[in-house]
Amino acid sequence: MTTVKDKLKERIKELTCLYEVTSIIANSDFDQIETSLEAIVYCLKNAWQFDEVTQVHLSLGDYTIQTEGFRDSMTMMDSNIKVFNKISGIIKVGYPEDRYFYADFLEEEKDLLNNVTIAIGNLLERKQIKESEAKVKRQMERTDRLHILGEITAGIAHELNTPLANILGFTELLKERIDDSGAVRDLDKIVENAIFSREIVKKLMFFACEMPQEMQPVELNEMIESTLKLLTPSLRTKNIKLTKKFGSDDIRLRADKVQFTQVLFNLVMNAIYYSPVKGTVGVSIIEKGKKIQICISDEGDGIDPKIEDKIFEPFFTTKPLGEGSGLGLSVVHGIISSHKGTIQHKPNKPKGTVFVLDFPKL
Structure with a gap:
């Protein structure tokens, strides 16, 4: 039979754990989140009624932290970690399955676990907000x-x-x-x-946006075919295989034909430059809702994450001296922005880079 003294002892353990978790989160370094999560896991282990046999498991994104004796077969209670109302992880607290039942957990322990997952979710939300603010800045x-x-x-x-x-x-x-x-x-x-x-x-x-634009409806497939014909000698020199995928025979958008041709020329030329001999360069156009998406892929070494924020900056280039002015992608970015479009890049599989261009439909 549980005495008043035992109940009081458990409440003290729970309050101590909650205080320690709050302190850990308050002093948490966003760059050292894993250290904070590990400290929280061991705080929880000490807060349960049968702390000598309690084991804890935390899974959150890329982080998986658990005490040494944790097993999936244990008698467990758990609580989801939500970040901006989306389940992003879970904490499980377990007892040895051969000696304990779910009824051995206290209601107050369930409340404690829920409060801890809420606190962790708040920490992750603050981290994401800070990262977003830094990105905007x-x-x-x-x-x-x-x-x-x-x-x-x-x-x-x-x-x-x-x-x-x-x-x-x-x-x-x-x-x-x-x-x-x-x-x-x-x-x-x-x-x-x-x-x-x-x-x-x-x-x-x-x-510098000093070239006057002559915006008019243009047939996109035809423009890309014309650009690719200009680049046939470059494709042939490296024995590059060209793959084309057009979602429709008649895709139109409003553009300056000269400037848009320069965008396509620069991106395909870069794809050829960075692809190996006998590699593959891909060009595709698809209609996605109210947008037209153009994808240009290569099979090069890809973009180093350390420089991916710089590739659209003027005069930045990874080409050897004399082979590039560092203005190509800057110009491409400027022209696409003036056409109310966006440009992004992502890894190609199994290797290389894909540039993704999105434009509003005509």
Whole structure:
């Protein structure tokens, strides 16, 4: 028979556990959640009536923590951990099945377990809120930087356009007046590099949104087919297999044809560049509700998680020096945003990257 003294002792254990769990959560480091969860598990073990044989198991996302003697066959009580009203984990408290029954658990212990799972859920909610706030802050800072850089870039692009045009014009005039073949070859190199520089200026102006848009309804399948034909020599050079999947014969959206072609060209060219010889590049278009989704995949090494937040930043590139200006994906991002679309990337299976573009239907 349970005495008043025994009942009081159990209430003290439960209150002590709740106090300790509250303290652990209050002082929890969001970067060391597993340490906090482990401490909570051992607090619970000591709070139950038969603490010498009590075992605890906690499962939450990537975390699985349990006391040494826990077994799935034990007599158990459990409580779900909810994060934003969604079940995300569970805590189980068990006694040896050969000596104890569910009736051996106290009602107060059930209340304690429920309170602890609520507290853990609140901790995880605060963690997610903090991470979301940090992400929004980074996006705002990035937007501010891009805005300032865009203004600077627009000015630089305008300043460079005139001297580049003069270099090209006067070089062509010199070629007409010089008979020396060696000098002509040198002048050809000047023209070639001036044209390359002019293309960079165009990209800068795209990035800075200085190129006027001519928005009109375009037939997407036809545009992609035309872009892929331009890239046939690059595909052939690396013996790349191209797979195409179009969800419909007539998919239309409102776009600037020149800018949209540049988006497709850049992304498919990147897919070819990063795919191995005899690899596969995939292009697909599907209609999803009120959106049109374009997916471009490669079989390269994928994007390192350490740099995935930087790939759309201007002048950032993983290509060797001289093979990329670091403006391609920045320009792509800017054009897609101006078309009220979004671009994301995800791992391809078994390896590589998939860029996913979403646009509103016409």
